[in-house]
Each structure stands twice: as C-alpha cells, then as structure tokens.
Amino acid sequence: MMTHRTEEELIAYRDGERNDREQIAAHLHECTECRAELTRIEAVFAALQTMPVPDPGEDYERRVWQQLAGRLPEKPSHLWKELFVPRRLIAVGAVAAAIALPFFAGRITTRHEPASPSLDAGKLRERVLVVAVGEHLGRSEMVLMELENAQPAQHGQKSVDMSAAQRRAEDLLEENRLYRQTALRQGDQGMASTLDELERVLLDIANSPETVTPTQFESLRKRIEDRGILFKVRVVSQDLQQRNKQAKPEPAQNESAPPNRSKT
Amino acid sequence: MDRAEIATVSDASAVERTLAGERDAYRVLVERHSRNIYRLAYRMTGNRQDAEEVVQEAFLRGYQKLKQFAGNANFGTWVYRIAANYAIDLLRQRKSDDSRRATTAPLKTDDGPQTDLLDRVTDPAPSPERLAGSAELSLRMAQALSTLTPAERTAIVMRHWDGCAIEEIAAVLKSNGNATKNTVFRAVAKLRKALEPFAEARGAARAMGTE
Numbered sequence: 001m002m003t004h005r006t007e008e009e010l011i012a013y014r015d016g017e018r019n020d021r022e023q024i025a026a027h028l029h030e031c032t033e034c035r036a037e038l039t040r041i042e043a044v045f046a047a048l049q050t051m052p053v054p055d056p057g058e059d060y061e062r063r064v065w066q067q068l069a070g071r072l073p074e075k076p077s078h079l080w081k082e083l084f085v086p087r088r089l090i091a092v093g094a095v096a097a098a099i100a101l102p103f104f105a106g107r108i109t110t111r112h113e114p115a116s117p118s119l120d121a122g123k124l125r126e127r128v129l130v131v132a133v134g135e136h137l138g139r140s141e142m143v144l145m146e147l148e149n150a151q152p153a154q155h156g157q158k159s160v161d162m163s164a165a166q167r168r169a170e171d172l173l174e175e176n177r178l179y180r181q182t183a184l185r186q187g188d189q190g191m192a193s194t195l196d197e198l199e200r201v202l203l204d205i206a207n208s209p210e211t212v213t214p215t216q217f218e219s220l221r222k223r224i225e226d227r228g229i230l231f232k233v234r235v236v237s238q239d240l241q242q243r244n245k246q247a248k249p250e251p252a253q254n255e256s257a258p259p260n261r262s263k264t
Numbered sequence: 265m266d267r268a269e270i271a272t273v274s275d276a277s278a279v280e281r282t283l284a285g286e287r288d289a290y291r292v293l294v295e296r297h298s299r300n301i302y303r304l305a306y307r308m309t310g311n312r313q314d315a316e317e318v319v320q321e322a323f324l325r326g327y328q329k330l331k332q333f334a335g336n337a338n339f340g341t342w343v344y345r346i347a348a349n350y351a352i353d354l355l356r357q358r359k360s361d362d363s364r365r366a367t368t369a370p371l372k373t374d375d376g377p378q379t380d381l382l383d384r385v386t387d388p389a390p391s392p393e394r395l396a397g398s399a400e401l402s403l404r405m406a407q408a409l410s411t412l413t414p415a416e417r418t419a420i421v422m423r424h425w426d427g428c429a430i431e432e433i434a435a436v437l438k439s440n441g442n443a444t445k446n447t448v449f450r451a452v453a454k455l456r457k458a459l460e461p462f463a464e465a466r467g468a469a470r471a472m473g474t475e
Binding site: 008048056 | 291
C-alpha cells in the first residue's frame with residue numbers, strides 16, 4: 001500500500017525546503033492523489049498572488065518624504081562638516097566675519113593710536129552683517145514677490161508647480177536661521193523678530209506640496225499676505241541700506257591711500 | 265535635491281551624505297524604497313492607513329539608526345526588515361487591543377465599493393459564479409489573512425510575496441529556523457482551509473471558460 005505524503009511535506013516541497021526532493025518528486029510522479037493534493041495547494045498560492053494592493057498614487061514617494069522631512073531631527077555630526085555644506089558657506093562666512101573682523105580691527109586699532117574710523121570694530125561688525133543680511137532679504141523678497149504676483153487661477157492652470165520656490169525657500173531657511181541667531185546674540189531684537197517671521201513663511205513654502213491646486217496656492221499666498229511679511233522685509237531692507245550707508249567709513253584723509261580699500 | 269539628482273545618487277552615497285549631516289540626501293532613499301515598503305506594509309496590515317504609518321515609522325527609524333546600518337547590507341533590505349518589525353508590533357498591538365473584533369468584525373478596508381462587496385461575501389449562500397469572481401476571492405483572502413496570528417501573517421507575507429529566506433523571517437519573528445518553517449506551514453494550512461473552496465471554484469470557472 002502506498003504511503004501518501006503529508007500536507008506539511010508537500011507545502012515544504014513546493015517551498016523548496018525539503019532535502020528529499022527527489023523522493024517526493026518520484027512519489028508525485030506515481031501518486032495521483034498526492035499530485036491532486038499539491039495542485040490544490042498550488043491553487044491557494046495562486047489565489048494569494050491575486051490579492052490587490054491599492055495603488056497609493058503617482059506622487060506617493062514624494063508625499064512620504066514631505067510627511068517625513070519635518071519629523072527628522074538634525075543629524076548629530078561634526079560641526080566642520082555642517083559648516084562646509086556649500087549653500088551654508090556664504091551665511092557662515094558672513095557670520096564668522098562679523099565675529100572675527102572686529103577682533104582683528106580691535107587689535108589693529110590698539111596698535112595704531114589714534115583709532116582710524118575705518119577700522120572701528122562695532123561698525124565693521126555691523127557692516128558685514130548688514131550687507132549679508134541685506135542680500136539675504138533681497139533674495140527672500142524675490143521669492144515672496146514671485147509668489148504674490150503669480151495668478152494661476154486666472155491663467156486657467158489646473159496645478160501649480162511649487163518645486164522651484166520650495167528649493168529656494170529651503171536654501172534661504174538655512175541662511176535665515178544663522179542670521180536670526182546672530183541677530184539675537186547681538187541684541188538686534190527688531191531684525192531677529194523680522195527674520196523669525198520670515199522663517200515661518202519660508203517654512204510654510206518649503207513644506208507645501210510640490211504641486212498644488214490653484215485653490216491651495218491661493219490659500220498659501222493669502223497666509224503670506226496676512227502676515228505682511230513682504231512689507232516688513234522691505235522696511236528692514238531699507239533700514240539696512242540706511243545703516244550700511246552710515247556704517248561706511250569716511251573718506252580717507254590720506255590721499256595716498258587706495259580709494260577702494262574699505263570695499264567689502 | 266531635484267528629480268534628476270535623486271535618480272542618479274546611489275543608495276550608498278545617499279547614506280554617506282545623510283550621515284555627514286545632509287538630511288536632504290535621505291530623500292533619495294525614501295523615494296526609492298517607499299513603494300516597496302508600502303506593499304509589504306499593506307499586505308501585513310491589510311489597510312492603507314496602517315500601511316502608511318508603517319512606511320513613515322520605518323523610514324524614521326531607519327534615519328535614527330542609520331549609523332548602525334553604515335553600508336553593511338543593502339539599504340532596501342535593511343529598511344524592509346525595520347518595516348516588517350514595526351508592522352508585526354503594530355499587528356500584535358491591534359490584536360491585543362481588540363482581539364475579539366479582530367476575528368469577528370468586518371475587515372478594515374479602504375472606503376468605497378469594497379465595503380459593499382464584503383457584505384456580499386458574508387452572504388450565507390453565495391452563488392458559484394460570484395465565488396469565482398476575483399474581487400470576491402480577494403476579499404475572502406483578506407478576511408482569511410486577518411485571522412492569522414501576527415507571526416503567521418508576517419511569515420506568509422515575507423515568504424510568499426517577497427520570497428524572503430527563512431533566516432530573514434526568523435530574524436523578524438525573533439525565532440529559529442525550524443520554528444519559523446512551522447509558522448509558515450501553519451499560515452499556509454489556515455489560508456488553505458479558508459480559501460480552498462473559493463480557489464477551487466475559481467479554478468473550475470476557469471476550466472469551464474466562464475471567467
């Protein structure tokens with residue numbers, strides 16, 4: 001009498017998990033009952049394969065990233081590596097210069113009495129920051145203006161591509177944080193406060209979906225408008241220009257001095 | 265980081281850059297592997313909401329543990345294992361939260377026509393034609409899968425959909441090879457019991473040329 005294979009043996013055989021595959025194969029060749037049993041097992045596996053997984057959508061990968069990005073903490077990494085990320089170099093350089101230049105200026109002024117007005121430590125510190133922050137605000141203003149002037153609904157657009165604005169906002173955010181922290185450290189509450197508000201708006205842009213409907217776009221634009229950030233940025237920019245003028249060194253008394261010596 | 269860059273950066277390079285502090289480089293890994301992780305998560309949890317939670321948590325944990333990964337394996341395989349671990353924990357939590365409902369209540373499915381289909385499935389006397397329908401079979405299968413234990417479901421999904429080795433499944437189940445083989449067998453036997461009448465009806469329908 002023929003001994004049939006168990007269900008467990010047949011499942012393991014199908015799964016490639018048996019060492020005695022040849023014997024089982026030989027048995028299956030002879031035994032119609034076990035062959036039928038294996039066919040029934042196969043039918044279940046075939047049915048399993050038909051289980052649908054709902055399509056999460058074409059832009060699923062991007063959505064996952066957008067939801068995740070806000071939850072990711074900054075990596076604890078070496079400070080020098082952080083500083084050498086290219087897009088941060090300009091901002092870091094400006095902040096470093098704001099700290100270092102007055103120090104050297106101070107050393108120079110102590111050696112050469114009386115102090116030259118062009119090397120006044122406070123003025124140098126302010127001027128380096130004023131120029132750098134002024135440029136940063138100028139770039140931010142451009143992004144905000146472009147958003148404010150875009151009118152996708154009137155042009156019959158069904159969707160608005162935010163990717164370029166997003167990338168620029170992300171880059172500006174990095175600089176903005178550095179300048180805000182520096183302004184706070186230097187006790188410039190007014191500038192820190194405007195930079196803080198700008199940061200919130202930049203975050204809003206950076207975290208928006210890559211593609212939005214005209215309605216979503218309008219809502220974002222309204223949020224920006226309600227904050228009055230563009231106006232505040234312009235006011236601070238003008239103030240900085242004024243401060244830049246005031247901080248510029250007076251013309252050199254010595255006519256032999258190079259005319260553009262104090263240019264930054 | 266733009267689309268073109270995402271497509272050209274290798275996993276190894278993205279890991280290295282992320283570890284160097286460039287958080288945006290992690291996007292390469294998320295965008296490249298999230299769909300595969302979603303499929304695993306959906307098959308394990310049986311619903312979209314939980315599947316999306318698994319995907320988010322898997323990549324979050326992956327980011328937090330990236331130093332441990334440090335290029336010693338394939339990133340896709342590594343994050344897949346993290347997702348499977350999270351999903352099995354989620355399944356266990358769901359089961360313990362409401363074990364009675366897990367076996368008797370209607371399946372948690374996505375909204376839409378599937379809910380109606382599920383009502384039809386619970387019809388005590390479904391016609392052979394209806395049973396042969398693939399949508400009906402899929403729902404039966406989803407129902408059968410929901411009766412498996414978390415370990416059985418994990419084992420069957422990893423083994424039969426994704427072709428994982430027994431050792432890989434054992435690592436997720438925190439078990440040994442033989443016990444894992446038994447888990448796979450139990451899962452198949454349970455599914456077979458639940459699905460066979462419908463799978464056979466479908467096979468018969470195919471043979472008769474009615475499907």
